[in-house]
Amino acid sequence: MEKKVIRAALLGLGTVGTGVYKVLKAQRDEMEAKLGSTVEIKKIMVRNLEKAAAKVDDPSVLTNNWEEILHDPEIDIVIELIGGIEPARTYILAALEAGKNVVSANKDLIAVHGKELFDMAQAHHVDFLFEAAVAGGIPIIRPLKQCLAGNHMKEVMGIVNGTTNFILTKMTQEGMEFKEALDLATELGYAEADPTADIEGLDAGRKVAILASVAFNSRVVFDDVYIEGITKITSKDILYAKEMGCDIKLIGMARNTDNGIEAYVCPMLLPSAHPLSSVNDSYNAVFVQGDAVGKAMFYGRGAGELPTASAVVGDIFDIVRNIRMGCSARIGCTCYKNLSVKKMADTYNRYFMRLKVEDRCGVLAEMTAVFAKYQVSVAQIIQKETKPGEEAEVVVITGEVREGDFRTAMEELSGRQCVHKISSMLRVYGE
Numbered sequence: 001m002e003k004k005v006i007r008a009a010l011l012g013l014g015t016v017g018t019g020v021y022k023v024l025k026a027q028r029d030e031m032e033a034k035l036g037s038t039v040e041i042k043k044i045m046v047r048n049l050e051k052a053a054a055k056v057d058d059p060s061v062l063t064n065n066w067e068e069i070l071h072d073p074e075i076d077i078v079i080e081l082i083g084g085i086e087p088a089r090t091y092i093l094a095a096l097e098a099g100k101n102v103v104s105a106n107k108d109l110i111a112v113h114g115k116e117l118f119d120m121a122q123a124h125h126v127d128f129l130f131e132a133a134v135a136g137g138i139p140i141i142r143p144l145k146q147c148l149a150g151n152h153m154k155e156v157m158g159i160v161n162g163t164t165n166f167i168l169t170k171m172t173q174e175g176m177e178f179k180e181a182l183d184l185a186t187e188l189g190y191a192e193a194d195p196t197a198d199i200e201g202l203d204a205g206r207k208v209a210i211l212a213s214v215a216f217n218s219r220v221v222f223d224d225v226y227i228e229g230i231t232k233i234t235s236k237d238i239l240y241a242k243e244m245g246c247d248i249k250l251i252g253m254a255r256n257t258d259n260g261i262e263a264y265v266c267p268m269l270l271p272s273a274h275p276l277s278s279v280n281d282s283y284n285a286v287f288v289q290g291d292a293v294g295k296a297m298f299y300g301r302g303a304g305e306l307p308t309a310s311a312v313v314g315d316i317f318d319i320v321r322n323i324r325m326g327c328s329a330r331i332g333c334t335c336y337k338n339l340s341v342k343k344m345a346d347t348y349n350r351y352f353m354r355l356k357v358e359d360r361c362g363v364l365a366e367m368t369a370v371f372a373k374y375q376v377s378v379a380q381i382i383q384k385e386t387k388p389g390e391e392a393e394v395v396v397i398t399g400e401v402r403e404g405d406f407r408t409a410m411e412e413l414s415g416r417q418c419v420h421k422i423s424s425m426l427r428v429y430g431e
Contacts, residue, residue: 137307151290
């Protein structure tokens, strides 16, 4: 209770690290009133000391020597913001083993090695907190672990990648094609020089693994998550979706079913009335359903210097309160169940598909016969008028069907002479 100054070390002074430094500085005058203590950044580990010196008030806190931090008994909290698997994993494990609390925003590491990190934290009675690893500044990890702990969570789904949401927003609102919208996102700084992790759904997949683990109290790792990106979405798909009262969003989905956990990322048609459909530009949102709370949505900035720093500093403050009360590690790993994770082939969804087919009598009957063979019910078929001699474009919406059966039907259909091309295949959200 007497510890008035809590000392921390910051690993990394990039975008988020600089944001954390700024937020802690802005909070300095109010920390004692909020926490009963102040937080002092004693060391900041960086690669380039000269470049980093321009970002801090006192360059003497800078170091490129991890051992200075690890073996300093005054440092109670290590804030890891360097990202990636290594050397972040080595640093965090060593810090936890040394009895230091750790805050991390490292979704890549947690989605793969989360169990190892939590086990080390538990063994040494310290905190490992990671609010900023999912959806930036939006509080979702702590609400799931604390505020919503009285629920059996049924579903957690969300828009958890701002780059792809910006691209799809521009395609929807301004009629852009994918490449044009990606170029704009790059120009405005929403997309990295190499946007693969975003546009192929990998970034969202890591976040889904973390969300599913926390929401359903059972370990889900990155390799368990089925992933599709947005690179094949066209403005035509979006127009057809609009005709059906839907919007296309890249959705990270986690469901807790009687037969196991479903975890996947894919572009999906959402009814325009669904709260997530109104989440545009680079904003993120996470929509949850529990048996007690019903439905709730968390919305805000999913990335950026200060929004992400907000989540990191919230974790730091939580640890400071724990240290002062002598109760670190109150809430550690909550994965006390061992639920199976379904293969994507065993999940059930409705589907939207767009096909180019021969424009002649009997084609639709041939298509529906294939669907019937594999128990794929057809809810709706749309065919646009075509000029004589042109191939026809057909859009099919199915009823709910097992994905494995649907894919088998699609394979057979694509081999029929009457089907020239399957242009798109997207899932349609249904509760």
